[in-house]
Every structure is written in structure tokens, then in C-alpha cells.
Amino acid sequence: MKVSVCIPAYKNPAFLQRALQSLVLQQFSNWELIITDDSPDDSVQAVVQEYNDRLPIRYFKNTPAHGMPANWNTAYDKATGEYIKILHDDDWLETPLALQKMADALDAHPDCDFVFSAYRNQFLATGRTQDVHCSAFHQKLLQEDPVNLFQTNFIGPPSVIMHRNRPPYRYDLRTRWVVDIDFYMEVLRNNPRFVYIDEILVNVGIGEEQITQDCFRNREVEIPENYYLLQKRGVKALNNIYVYDFFWRNLRNLEIRSAADLQVSRLAVPIPPTVLQMVRRQRWLPLPVLRMGVVSKIYMTLSYFFRKRA
Structure with missing residues (x-):
């Protein structure tokens, strides 16, 4: 066959x-x-x-x-x-x-x-x-x-x-x-x-x-699964700018403004320090400003180059 x-x-x-x-x-x-x-x-x-x-x-x-x-x-x-x-x-x-x-x-x-x-x-x-x-x-x-x-x-x-x-x-x-x-x-x-x-x-x-459709922009689904997948592939993947950009956009889109916002019921893996650094940096800008595509991309790139390496 x-x-x-x-x-x-x-x-x-x-x-x-x-x-x-x-x-x-x-x-x-x-x-x-x-x-x-x-x-x-x-x-x-x-x-x-x-x-x-x-x-x-x-x-x-x-x-x-x-x-x-x-x-x-x-x-x-x-x-x-x-x-x-x-x-x-x-x-x-x-x-x-x-x-x-x-x-x-x-x-x-x-x-x-x-x-x-x-x-x-x-x-x-x-x-x-x-x-x-x-x-x-x-x-x-x-x-x-x-x-x-x-x-x-x-x-x-x-x-x-x-x-x-x-x-x-x-x-x-x-x-x-x-x-x-x-x-x-x-x-x-x-x-x-x-x-x-x-x-x-x-x-x-x-x-x-x-x-x-059921899972889109749902913290209880997206957060545990994304970080579980990151753990499977290795947190050093965050040194890849495309992976870093994904988690940057994910934090912004889910309106994560503090480490506590990441603690959902299904989360069973630790949040990498690089991601926690992203959360702190995003908090410096109001969400409406952070959602501006060009602003977010420039800010993400600067954050990437001065990131805490995974």
C-alpha cells in the first residue's frame, strides 16, 4: 500500500x-x-x-x-x-x-x-x-x-x-x-x-x-500551549529574532501587562526571563501606542538587540 x-x-x-x-x-x-x-x-x-x-x-x-x-x-x-x-x-x-x-x-x-x-x-x-x-x-x-x-x-x-x-x-x-x-x-x-x-x-x-476560532486570543489556551511548545524546542529559540517577535506580538495581543497575567490555570512550565523582560518593556508604553504596527516593530527590534539572552 x-x-x-x-x-x-x-x-x-x-x-x-x-x-x-x-x-x-x-x-x-x-x-x-x-x-x-x-x-x-x-x-x-x-x-x-x-x-x-x-x-x-x-x-x-x-x-x-x-x-x-x-x-x-x-x-x-x-x-x-x-x-x-x-x-x-x-x-x-x-x-x-x-x-x-x-x-x-x-x-x-x-x-x-x-x-x-x-x-x-x-x-x-x-x-x-x-x-x-x-x-x-x-x-x-x-x-x-x-x-x-x-x-x-x-x-x-x-x-x-x-x-x-x-x-x-x-x-x-x-x-x-x-x-x-x-x-x-x-x-x-x-x-x-x-x-x-x-x-x-x-x-x-x-x-x-x-x-x-475557539482558541484565538484566549489566554487560557494560547499561553500554556505557546510556552509548552517553546520548552519543547528549547528556550534558546528566543535568540531567533522571528521567535522573539512572535512572543512579543503574542504578549501585546493578549494584553499581558504583568507577570501575573501569564499565570493561567493550565500553565505548567516556567516563563523564561527573556519573556519577563519583554513584559516589563511593553509596560512602558500604553497599549494603544504599542498596537501601532511600526512603533511595535521598531520597539521590538530594539528590545531584541538589548535582550536578556536565553
């Missing part, structure tokens, strides 16, 4: 049907479809039954539900393919050649474990679309050091990737907000080589109930 397409499903039968229909159209033949179902009802299973004769489906009902991202790992654990292609149930493939092109890229680059493509955001409530490509500059940053993903996730959501099926490549159950970039950093830490396909191969459905 060349490719295992893994769909961790949860209570989205209409969206799942769209994803499955995009798989029906695939011209690639050497693949299996793993669906692990966390739904409390049989709605997903009913859709799966409609496609049993058209797709190579292996369906598993999780009882009790495993939750996110444990359900993602459940699908991975059942995959037998040489490569894994995760596809969330509200996303779908753009072209019938999507699986073929990703698998061909890994075949052509046996020294790489990881491939990703350009994608199209589909805003489900409004119908607006947004094409997303990884610039040459961001590709260079990724080649230099995957911790540069702290700056922004310039790979994209998990549905845009395919990678070799290796046991270490699993999602960290302690994360939600940073689960994707943590995974990418881990894969690229094991093997820094990757392939980027500058063609839109995946549509990413964006709706009101997505995890990112």
Missing part, C-alpha cells in the same frame, strides 16, 4: 460527503482510506456506507470518543501505507491528481519525509475564497530552522501535507492550538528536508466552529 488517507471524523456528515466525493475522483489507485469516527451518533457511519462500494474504506467507530488530536493518532495507528495523507472531514481535494502529485513528490525525493502544497481557504459562511502559497522567503526560513514556524504557520493546516509513515510522527495530545506546528517541527527536526508543491491541491473549509 502506497498511501493511507486518514480522516478523523466528527459529526459532519455533509462535509464528509464532500471530502469523500473528492476522493472518488482521484486517479491514484494504490491507496486506502482510514476513517476513525468520534461522533456520538451514526450520521458519519451512514455516509460511509454510501461510499463503501466506491472507496477502499476501513471504518472504525471510537467508543468512547477519543477527542482531538487523539483521534488523529488513532487513524495514523491503523494506517498501513508507506505514506500518510491526513484529510480533515471539512476539507477536500481540489484536483483528481492531488494524491498522485504528493505521492510522486515523495517518491522522487527519497531523502525527504514531508511534502506540502499550496491550498485554498474556503470560508463556508460567506463563500469567500483565499489562495495561500508558501513564498520563497518562507521556504528559506523553513529550511534554515523549523522553529521559524513560530513566526506564522506558513505550511498551513494538516490537510495540506503528506509524509512518510513513521512511528515517531504523531500529534502531541497536550496541544490543540499549536498541534499542527508542533507536529511539523517534530517531523522536520527528525528530517529537515521537505518538498513544496506550488499548486493548489487542497481546499480548506473554514467555519465558525473550528478549533482556531
